[in-house]
Amino acid sequence: MENLIKYNDDDTVNIPFGRVAEWYISNHSLLKNIRLKCQSRKKTSELVNKNIIAVSRVEGAVDYIKWNTKRGSAKSTNRIDDIIKLTPEGDEYVRQIEAGEKKDKTCWYWVMYCSGDGNSCQHECGEIGSCKENCANYFLPNNIKNYHDMHLCKVRVISESKLSWLKKEKPLRIKIIGSHLPINTLASHTPIITRLNLSRQIRDNIIINRRADHKTAKDIKAKLLALYNNASENELREALLKNQKTLCDNTKLRSFIMYDD
Incomplete structure (x- = not known):
C-alpha cells in the first residue's frame, strides 16, 4: 500500500x-x-x-x-x-x-x-x-x-x-x-475505546464469512487471531489493546454479528 x-x-x-x-x-x-x-x-x-x-x-x-x-x-x-x-x-x-x-x-x-x-x-x-x-x-x-x-x-x-x-x-x-495533546504536555494519550473499532475491510471479511459459511463468533475470532496462534495470554491482551482496527473481544464481535443478522 x-x-x-x-x-x-x-x-x-x-x-x-x-x-x-x-x-x-x-x-x-x-x-x-x-x-x-x-x-x-x-x-x-x-x-x-x-x-x-x-x-x-x-x-x-x-x-x-x-x-x-x-x-x-x-x-x-x-x-x-x-x-x-x-x-x-x-x-x-x-x-x-x-x-x-x-x-x-x-x-x-x-x-x-x-x-x-x-x-x-x-x-x-x-x-x-x-x-x-x-x-x-x-x-x-x-x-x-x-x-x-x-x-x-x-x-x-x-x-x-x-x-x-x-x-x-x-x-x-x-x-x-491537529493533535490529541499539546506538544509540551507530560500527559500520555491513552484512549479507552469501548465501541467496536474494526476497520471496514475486517468488518467486510467478518460479514462475508458469517453469511457464506455461517461461521460462529468463535470461528471468526479464531480466524482473526490466526497470526497469534503461539502467543501468550499477555501478548494477546496487548494485541487486543494495540490492534483494535484488526482485533476485538468476544463481546464486541458477538454484538457486531447480531447486528448484521
Missing part, C-alpha cells in the same frame, strides 16, 4: 480511491487505535444526481446500510474506501474545465475527527479530558452538543477531491491536522 501513497510538501498525501485510503488513515501515527467519527460527506451526492460522477463500492465491500427514500431513490451509507469515477457527461465537463470554459468543482469533501474516547484528548476549549468551566459545553452530557460535535479533540482528517483530479492516478487528497 505504501507505494500507492504520494507525499506532498504541504503535509498532504494523494492516493487512489479504494482500500488504500483506509489503510493510510489506520496506519498513521496520530490515528492508530483511536476511533474516528465523521461528518456528512459533501458535494458527492449533488454531482451524482447531475450524472457527472458515479460512486461504486470497493470489491468485497458489504458493511453498509441501504434504504429507499420517500421519493423512491436508493441511498446507502458512505465509506472512506468508496470509488468515484466520471460518467460520459463528467468526461465532457472535465474537458470544458481544461479548456477554461467551466470552473472546477469539488466532488468529495469529508471531515473525520477523533471521538475523544477515554477523556484523554485536549478539548477545543483547551482543557484536557474535560471542559473548562467557562466552556459552552461544560454542563452538557459528555461535553458535547450532539453526536457530531467535534469538541472532544482537535485531530481532523480531511479528504477531498475535484473533478479535474479524477483522471489522475491518485485523485484523493488527505490532510491530517
Whole structure:
C-alpha cells in the first residue's frame, strides 16, 4: 500500500480511491487505535444526481446500510474506501474545465475527527479530558452538543477531491491536522475505546464469512487471531489493546454479528 501513497510538501498525501485510503488513515501515527467519527460527506451526492460522477463500492465491500427514500431513490451509507469515477457527461465537463470554459468543482469533501474516547484528548476549549468551566459545553452530557460535535479533540482528517483530479492516478487528497495533546504536555494519550473499532475491510471479511459459511463468533475470532496462534495470554491482551482496527473481544464481535443478522 505504501507505494500507492504520494507525499506532498504541504503535509498532504494523494492516493487512489479504494482500500488504500483506509489503510493510510489506520496506519498513521496520530490515528492508530483511536476511533474516528465523521461528518456528512459533501458535494458527492449533488454531482451524482447531475450524472457527472458515479460512486461504486470497493470489491468485497458489504458493511453498509441501504434504504429507499420517500421519493423512491436508493441511498446507502458512505465509506472512506468508496470509488468515484466520471460518467460520459463528467468526461465532457472535465474537458470544458481544461479548456477554461467551466470552473472546477469539488466532488468529495469529508471531515473525520477523533471521538475523544477515554477523556484523554485536549478539548477545543483547551482543557484536557474535560471542559473548562467557562466552556459552552461544560454542563452538557459528555461535553458535547450532539453526536457530531467535534469538541472532544482537535485531530481532523480531511479528504477531498475535484473533478479535474479524477483522471489522475491518485485523485484523493488527505490532510491530517491537529493533535490529541499539546506538544509540551507530560500527559500520555491513552484512549479507552469501548465501541467496536474494526476497520471496514475486517468488518467486510467478518460479514462475508458469517453469511457464506455461517461461521460462529468463535470461528471468526479464531480466524482473526490466526497470526497469534503461539502467543501468550499477555501478548494477546496487548494485541487486543494495540490492534483494535484488526482485533476485538468476544463481546464486541458477538454484538457486531447480531447486528448484521
